[in-house]
Amino acid sequence: MLLVVTACGSAQNASTGAGGGPTLPTATSPSEVPPNIAPGEVPPDGKPVTKLDTNALSPDYPHTVWTQGDGRTVGVIAQEGGCGKASASVLEQSASAVKIELVETTPLTKQMCTMDIRFPPLTVQLSEPLGERTVVLTSRQAQK
Template sequence: MRTLLGTVLLLLTLTACGARSDSGAAGPAPLPSSSSSSSVPAPPPPSQTVGRPTQGIAPGDDVIAESQVDARALPEGFPRSLTRSLDGKTVILQAEEGGCRHISARVGEQTPQQVVVLIAVSAAKKGQMCPDYIREITVPLALAEPLGTRTVVLRQG
């Protein structure tokens, strides 16, 4: 008799747990009916993104055309993807880094015809173990004047 009672209790417990886990979690509590004079305020709308996104192109930024970028002097494997801010006073380098590979960049010479961007890629020492991850980064580069039609020259540095 005890065995039968224990088995029934176990089945009831498993059935109750299984019914709960099918939906993942209990749903929200029902709202009070609208017949009462008090009303529940609606939840606020989702907030706009503050700051820059962690991936992709930020709203308001513009991709710089490949014809406006000179990357001939840049070694293979260096980042070449550039965007500009809406006002044109910031060039943003988009890159992937991870493990022991780190990307940095700075603005070099600026003339009426071109802006030089110096990009450095540091890697691990031979035999050094590195964590296995990749993340997208953006490196903002402030310009003295808006980019306009000037060419962006990418160089190692």
């Protein structure tokens, strides 16, 4: 119990993810990934991504990324807790990097929420296969 309370009270990185380019339309799709994937695990049909820039994430945030199929589908393990809901979107795609923003959205109005942390697997779609590009992960919190 102490671990859960401590983890819920830790500060989240609030980087904005502003990348100078338009936000590309992508769909966050938890249904394409088995729901029992734990942080650090890659789905059986996934290929681990090793070229990662996670400097904008807090050290306790999951750093698991993989590709599926032809490399246009990129999977990530996000983090959400209580009444929060995680989502992912592609902010930028260039010849050398793909910037993915992870967002935890919480309700605008105060309400009772559970004190748990979940690590949902999410996917985003790229316009071209990832190939040798670096995946840059950022995170922020939002209210809705």
